[in-house]
Amino acid sequence: MKKATRARYTLEFKEEAVRLVNGGERISTVARNLGLAEQTLHNWVKAAGNGGLKGPATSSVSAEQMEISRLKAELSRVRMERDIPKKSCGVLREGVVVKYAFIQRHRHIWPVSAQCSVLGVSARGFRQYPDRAAAPDEAGNGRVSGMALLTHIKAIHAETRAAYGWPRVWRELRRRGIRVGKERVRRTMQDNAIRARSRRKYKATTDSDHGLPVSDNRLNRDFQPGQPDRVWTGDITYIATQEGWLYLAVVIDLFSRQVVGWALGERMTRTLVIDALTMAWFRRRPAEGLIFHSDQGSQYASADYQKTLCGYGMLGSMSRRGNCWDNAVTETLFGSLKVERLHGMRFETRRQAKDEVIDWLIFYNRHRMHSTLGYMDPMTFEEVWRRQQNTQAA
Structure with missing residues (x-):
């Protein structure tokens, strides 16, 4: 055995x-x-x-290291009490519903009790907020008033950090049980200057000018495998901070578009991409023969990374040189991260940037609606698929 x-x-x-x-x-x-x-x-x-x-x-x-850890924890608490007002300056002037949305969005970063204290709202009220926010404001036909609709839209806008335009806001309202027409949502957002973050271009980080061997393009832009853990893709991006660059490596399962592995580091090395792949493998334990697709960057072409792929029984695949469309899914993920969350933000430390990136990755996997998945989030899409497979097998 x-x-x-x-x-x-x-x-x-x-x-x-x-x-x-x-x-x-x-x-x-x-x-x-x-x-x-x-x-x-x-x-x-x-x-x-x-x-x-x-x-x-x-x-x-050691005991000394434990004391250092304790002091770091104390420093982290002091910084938290300083940073909550700094990041919530615009929310302090908003109504209680928008404050609750801010707390909901940052609950992975700061304790709910601390945020409630700083923003001047009750923790009990926050716990009741999801049920109240989902309830129709008028009895009978479930139609909400104009002011109630605007409040719901503002809450979603704050929760998603301006990630959604009106089509996704409308779908999120419907998912919360609020019956409203598309045109009404679009007009309400337009009249109140509520819009999604605008897009901008970012430079590539791929270093393909090397003499290392590269893999054939096994993926060949077939971005829709029939089941999970058949094809993964990976790439690296960067985030600027006052301390220097922070690099993010991800691994995406193409079936559900779920980010199944990631790693953050100060340097763009082969260790970074190996850590992301290792996290993905231990979380998913895919069968041998999985195709892993990346660009021709030196990190992915390195002997250590290729050895790791081989050890996990995976088959390497690489984009054609200088062709970002061959890895379009991963490029799109990074674009969404930077447009929906990081654009316009300034980070004093890498720690702050890590908090935002990890918070967005969790939001993306568990909550963000994906048009390719029928406007489900990645984890729900996979859970629904697995239930269907179990039902058919029964």
């Missing part, structure tokens, strides 16, 4: 998972969003509290 392989997660990934729990999220919610067993996450939280959280093949934490 073949011995099961134990999952190995980087220390950074463990720390991010623990931070979400300490920020007020339930262990069950964080575990589901990150694809972890609840007991595993519980163990990480307990270990972090004792100063014993470790990455793979690391030594025990």
